[in-house]
Amino acid sequence: MPCAPGPAGRTTPARHMRELDRAEALRLLATVSLGRIVFTHRALPAVRPVNHLVDGEDVVIRIHGGGALASLSAPADAPGVVVAYEADAMDPDTHLGWSVVVTGYAQPVLDANDLDRYANLLHPWVERATTTATLRIHPDLVTGFRPRRESRP
Structure with missing residues (x-):
């Protein structure tokens, strides 16, 4: 099996990326509770770690007022x-695992139930003040990849 140079001179097996279909990507996303939301803050890209849950195909997060994420609470209309x-879930030693990106619109959840x-x-x-809003991200685009070791010929 071909090897590539790794950290500190170690060799690591060659890998390639396998694209995940939408259903598998969302299923994997539901297996973890922490991710990163990418949004625009003061006209610049911003990233924040948040916890989430997957409800159907939607990603749901809760936010607190006063923070940068509060700008995502767009009017209901x-x-x-x-x-x-x-x-993602990547092993730091083998660099194997998966990564999923959901792109879509974040809207406030308004239904009391x-x-x-x-x-x-x-x-x-x-530890923060109480959360003041819940956001639902409805995905328009779901992409996912899983690095795999190159199989022997």
Whole structure:
């Protein structure tokens, strides 16, 4: 099996990327609770780590007021704010695992039943003031990749 130079002079097996289909990518995304949301803040790209849950195909996060993410709470009659959401599970030694990116519109969750359900399922992972909004990201585009070791001929 061909090898490529790795960290500190170690050799690592050659790898290639296998693209995941939408269903598999969303299934993998649902297996982890932490990801990164990419959004525009003061006309520049910004990234924040947040915890999430997957509800159907939607990614749901909770935010607190006053932070940069509060700008994502668009009015209910707006189509939402374009964001990307990325999560992965990669082994730091083998560099094997997966990565998923969801791109779509973030909109505030307004339904009281959904808000109560998400509040019970999705707890803040950092000490903050109470969360003030819940956002639902409906994916227009879902991409995912899984690095694999090159198989022997």
